[in-house]
Amino acid sequence: MRENLLEIKNLYVEYKSDKGITGEKQVIHAVNGVDLTVRKGEILAIAGESGCGKxxxxxxxxxxxxxxCGQIFxxxxxxxxxxxxxxxxxxxxxxMVFQNPYASLxxxxxxIDTLKEPLKINTNLSEIEMLNIIKExxxxxxxxxxxxKLYPHEFSGGQRQRIAIARALVLNPDLILADEPVSALDVSIQAQIINLLRELKNDYKLTFILITHDMSVIRYLADRVAIMYLGEIVEFGKTSQIFINPKHPYTKALLSAVPKIDGSPQERIILEGDLPSPSNLPSGxxxxTRCPNCMDICTKCSPGETQIFEDHxxxxxLYMRLNTRL
Amino acid sequence: MKVLEVENLNLGFDCDDGYHQALYDVTFSVECGKMLALVGESGCGKTISAMSILQLLPKRARITSGVITFDNKNLIEMSSSELQHIRGRRIALIPQDPMTSLNPLFTVGDQLLEVIKIHQGLSGEKAYKKAIEAFEEVQIPCAEERLKSYPHEFSGGMKQRAIIAMALACNAEILIADEPTTALDVTIQAQIMDLMHKIKAERNTAILLITHDLALVKENADTVSVMYAGRIVESAPASEFFANPLHPYSKALLNSIPSQRGKTLDTICGQPPSIQQKISGCRFHPRCKHVMEVCSENIPKNYYINKDHFSACFLTKGFGQESL
Incomplete structure (x- = not known):
């Protein structure tokens, strides 16, 4: 097994919102106890709907x-x-490569100055050396x-995203965090960037954390995928396994809701209602609140992790019982 | 039965540096109980085509020729008071961004009641009842309660439902849905598309779906028209389109969707042209893999391989007919 590059243990992140009319500060629980390991040289995808904390x-x-609180190694x-x-x-x-290439440059x-900035701050290279790196x-x-020589407004969205990726690359990083790198782009341009990310991973032996809500991009690119719901990772495993054999009811619903271009349409699980507010989390x-398989215990206790297979x-x-029997 | 026909619509913008054409001979029709999808990348003219149906065009836009027939009348030649009887009542619009399409200063109920009062002529108790019915039909829980909510108290999916409720309350014959789910999450998208199917089946409503998402089209639409740089380049029944796409642009779009793992994705080189760019011949030829000499010289006609399926490409000319 490959070495771990990044290890996250029991991470919590909160935002405090402004005072409401009642004068009380609301706490928004964005990330609630995330455990995650990222291995060297893999593309790990974090998937989930908007507002889930990815x-x-x-x-x-x-x-x-x-x-x-928590630890990140x-x-x-x-x-x-x-x-x-x-x-x-x-x-x-x-x-990091940010979501919106129209706002991140x-x-x-x-x-050229945008690309030079990280080198100026972090290295003692001469002007010529810097230029060589930037050119490469x-x-x-x-x-x-x-x-x-040009300014950002002279570029299209796809070109800007390439610039943002180049800026992330100039320091030869080990890890790139890409936050929805293709969701602001058109399909034909999206394909160019996806191909580029794959190429970079192979050429530079990079590790990627890919944050996206687009399941087809994940299936295409990622080695492993973590499914997030309300600040928690509800399912984590190899991409192929999760797509063929999703276990968590949320993963099942999420995957079935994605329209597919190939293969025959499958049974769609339509979830009722909306994502609850992260300032007022449901118990258990x-x-x-949206689960089609909800049992008594689900409303009271919060489930622990169950290992289905190695790496899943x-x-x-639903699976905790199964595990204790084994 | 065709309820709306757009024929040879040409439209452009009067800019500071002159007139720039944005739509070229756009032709499509919508049928009762069917969903037509207008597909294309951003800036290809999908939205402006839909907006010209309702005559909700920016000031600088000018229609130079074309006919939009609805109920035996040409919508382009109608006066604005005549149009008011059609907008919202008989042809309803579901805009792209539900977050900005409701007035934040009025309750959702007020806004729904306004539509019902103006278009249905109902008032008081009757109008209120109708509003509750409409909310229940789009599955907004606690409908009566929710009428008193302000838009900010609704989630994105609920706002989109409220807007659909406005269209339903007036029994619109045509729904124009401009990227109705682009701003929503997939699980919410599934809810909204499910609702649109129900409306289509139960009320025999014609739906014009504008989208860039081919997978969404495959699972929902009956007919597909692909637009590129202001022109419809291919049109076909959905099943046929996905089994046998003809135009190189349609093929390239389908191939650029990530599906099979590990395979390098096909890309379309370059960028879609801006409307200022003058392109001779086929609008797609600078980016086309199969470009021939004739492509830059002549504009391809629509070549039909059968009654419902045409492609505007010289490659199709070999086995298609100019008209049927």
Missing amino acids: STLAKSIIRLEPAK FNGKNVLEMNKFELKNYRKHAQ NPKMRI KSEKVGLDIECL CKFH VVKCF
């Missing part, structure tokens, strides 16, 4: 959001306990060298 989780991994070092210098060094190795900076990475992501299993974990009472 972006917050990514941000807290590079400490853009402070965690309430990167190469054995606890990220949450790092001091300023260690953190700066850590962020060289873990880079500074409109007042030429592309730009070519890698398919950007024309001539374009480097967080999914019980689910949090649901």
Whole structure:
């Protein structure tokens, strides 16, 4: 088995919202006890619907959001306990590509300056060395060298996302966190970026954490996938296994709700209602308010992890019984 | 039965640097109890085609030619007071973003009642009853209670339901759904599409679905029209379209969807053109894999391989007919 690059243990992240009319501060529980390991060289996908906490989780991994408690180990070092210098060094190795390429590039900076910024801050390279690195990475992501003089508004969405990826690459990171890297793009452009991500993973032996709600992208790219619901990982395992044999009722409903282009349409599980508010979490299993298999116990206790196979974990009472029998 | 026909619609924008054409001879029709999907990438003219049906066009847009027939009348030539009897009452619109399409200062009930009062002529108790019925039909729980809520108290899926309820309350004959689920999550998308199917089957409503999601089209639509840079390049019954796509653009779109793992995805090189760009011949030829000399010189006609399936490509010319 491959080495772990990142280990997250029992991570909680909370936001405090402004005072409501009643004067009470609301606490929004965005991430509730996440355990996750990321292996070297894999693409790990975090999937879930909007508001389930996947972006917050990514941000807290590079400490853009402070965690309430828990531990995050990167190469054995606890990220949450790092001091300023260690953190700066850590962020060289873990880079992020943001969701919206229209907002994540500074409109007042030429592309070349945007790409040079991380090198200036983190290295002592000479101007020529920096230029060489920038040229290499730009070519890698398919950007024309001539374009480097231009400003972001002169590029299309797909090109901007390539720039954002190049910016993440210039420091030769080990880990790239990609937060919905293709969801703002059209299908034909989406395919170009997906191909690029796959190529980069192979060429640079990169590890990716891919955050997306698009199941077809996950099935195509990811080695393993974690399904999130209301700040918890409800199911985690190999992509192929989860797509063929989903266990958690939420995963089943989620996968069945995705329209498919190939194969015959399957039975659709339509969930009732909406995602409950993360400021007022349901008791017991967080999914019980919408679960078609809800039992008595689900409303009272929250289920622990059950190992279905090696590398396939689910949090649901339906399988806990099964496990104790084994 | 065809309820709405758009024929040879040409539309453009008067910009500071002159007139730029955005739609080229757009032709499609919607039938009772059927769903037509207009598919294409952003900026290809799907939304503007739909908006020209309701004559809800930006000031700079100008229709240069074309006929939109509804109930034996041409919607383009109608006065705005005549149009008011059709908009919302007989042709309803479900806009793309449910978050911004309701007025935040009025309760959802007020907004629904307004529609019922104006279009149905009902008032008081009767209108209120009708509103509750409409909410129940779109499966909003505690309908009576929920009429008093403000839009911000609704989730995205609920807002979209409330808007669909407005269309249902007036028994609209045609529903124009402009990316109705793009802003929603997949599980909510499944709920909304389920509801649209029910409306289609029970009320025999014609639905025009505008989307960029081919998988959604495959599972829901009866007919597909693919748009590229202002022109409909292929049109066919959905089952036939997915089994046998003809136009290179349709094929490329279908191949660029991630499906089989490990296989490198086909991509379409370059970008869709902006409306300022003048392209000679076939609008797709600068990005087409099968480009021939003739493609840059002449505009391909619609070549039919059968009564319902045409493709505007010279490759289809070999085995298709110009008209049937």
